[in-house]
Amino acid sequence: MSRSRCLLATAALLALLATPSTSKATLLNVGDTGIPLGNTFVSGPAFSTDTLLNTVSGTFSSTVLGVTLSGSYTAEVLQTNPISGPQTLDFAYQVMIDSSANDKMGRFTAIVFGPQFTTDVIALSTSAFGFTSGGVAPVSGDRDTTTIGFNYTGGTQLGVQPGQNTEVMVIRTNATAYTVGAVNLIDGATSTKPAFAPTIVPEPATLASALLGLPVVLLFRKLRRKA
Numbered sequence: 001m002s003r004s005r006c007l008l009a010t011a012a013l014l015a016l017l018a019t020p021s022t023s024k025a026t027l028l029n030v031g032d033t034g035i036p037l038g039n040t041f042v043s044g045p046a047f048s049t050d051t052l053l054n055t056v057s058g059t060f061s062s063t064v065l066g067v068t069l070s071g072s073y074t075a076e077v078l079q080t081n082p083i084s085g086p087q088t089l090d091f092a093y094q095v096m097i098d099s100s101a102n103d104k105m106g107r108f109t110a111i112v113f114g115p116q117f118t119t120d121v122i123a124l125s126t127s128a129f130g131f132t133s134g135g136v137a138p139v140s141g142d143r144d145t146t147t148i149g150f151n152y153t154g155g156t157q158l159g160v161q162p163g164q165n166t167e168v169m170v171i172r173t174n175a176t177a178y179t180v181g182a183v184n185l186i187d188g189a190t191s192t193k194p195a196f197a198p199t200i201v202p203e204p205a206t207l208a209s210a211l212l213g214l215p216v217v218l219l220f221r222k223l224r225r226k227a
Contacts, residue, residue: 027042027118027119027120028119028120028121028141028142028143028148029143030115030143030144030145031143031144032141032142032143033140033142034140034142034151035121035140035141035142036139036140036141037121037122037123037137037138037140037141037150038122039122039123039124039125040122040124041120041122041172042120043120044080044082044088044120044172045080045081045082045083047078047090047092047122047124047126047128047168047170048126048128049080049081050078050079050080050081050090050128050129051078051079051081052076052078052129053076053077053078053079053089053178054076054077054178054196055074055075055076055077055129055130056074056075056076056194056195056196057072057073057074057075058072058073058193058194059071059072059073060072060073060185060191060193061191062185062189062190062191063189064188064189065188067102067103067188067189068101068102068103068189069097069101069103069104069105069185069187069188069189069191070097070098070100070101071095071096071097071098071101071105071185072095072096072098073093073094073095073096073183073185073193074093074094074130074131075091075092075093075183075193075194075195075196076091076092076093076129076196077089077090077091077092077178077196078090078091078092078129080172086174086176087176088172088173088174088175088176089172089173089175089176089177089178089198090170090171090172090173091110091170091171091173091178091181091195091196091197091198092129092131092168092169092170092171093108093110093166093168093169093170093183093195094131094132094135094165094166094167094168094169095108095160095165095166095185096132096164096165096166097160097161097162097163097164097165098162098163099162099163100162101162102162103162103187103188103189104152104158104159104160104161104162104187105152105159105160105166105185105186105187106151106152106153106159106160106186106187107149107150107151107152107153107184107186107187108138108149108150108152108166108169108183108184108185108186109147109148109149109150109183109184109186110147110148110169110171110181110182110183110195110197111146111147111148111181111182111183111184111197112146112147112181112182112197113143113146113147113148113171113173113197113198114145114146114198115145116200117173117174117175117198118173118174119143119148119171119172119173120171120172120173121141121143121148121150121169121170121171121172122169122170122172123137123138123150123166123167123168123169123170124167124168124170125167125168126168131168132165134165134167135164135165135166135167135168136152136157136160136164136165136166136167137166137167138150138151138152138166138167138169139151139152139153139154139155139157140154148171150166150169152166159187173198175198175199175200176201177198177199177200177201178196178197178198178199179196179197179198179199180194180196180197181194181195181196181197182194182195182197183195
């Protein structure tokens with residue numbers, strides 16, 4: 001290789017190493033465990049361009065054998081705003097552990113996310129939509145038929161400690177409608193709190209069939225009462 005080609009190859013390698021890498025998320029599939037989570041979605045617009053649809057927040061506290069895990073949480077459902085394509089839903093969460101707590105949070109789960117929904121899962125530092133920037137990032141994520149999990153213990157990381165908050169955990173789905181869901185805040189004890197979850201919008205034909213059948217059901221009930 002000539003001297004000029006060698007210099008060009010070296011410069012290209014140095015430029016590649018100097019370029020900051022963006023850690024992308026992985027689409028979590030049912031059965032996935034121990035998946036590292038990135039801070040940008042596999043596809044679609046940035047989280048900060050979403051439209052907030054609904055939010056719930058509150059406090060939690062659970063005690064096992066004199067050890068208390070307590071704090072506050074926020075759960076939000078947001079609508080994406082892509083340049084083209086459908087407007088789908090993101091589900092976002094953040095947890096803050098009380099400084100007075102004497103237990104850490106090792107795991108956070110969101111339910112119910114059925115297998116019919118795709119889940120592009122990330123964790124990021126953002127102050128958008130009222131969240132607190134900074135915080136502890138999850139070590140990994142996992143998914144079963146109903147639950148998306150964020151794990152905060154592993155390696156040298158020992159959970160979300162008293163006085164700390166998590167980064168914002170975001171689950172991007174292909175859902176276009178939402179319903180009541182729940183989250184679990186877990187270590188030695190578990191607190192279950194209300195949140196949001198994706199749901200299926202009935203197809204027009206299915207909805208029409210249900211509406212056509214409603215008078216028959218009402219007539220049947222009326223006849224039974226007369227009998």
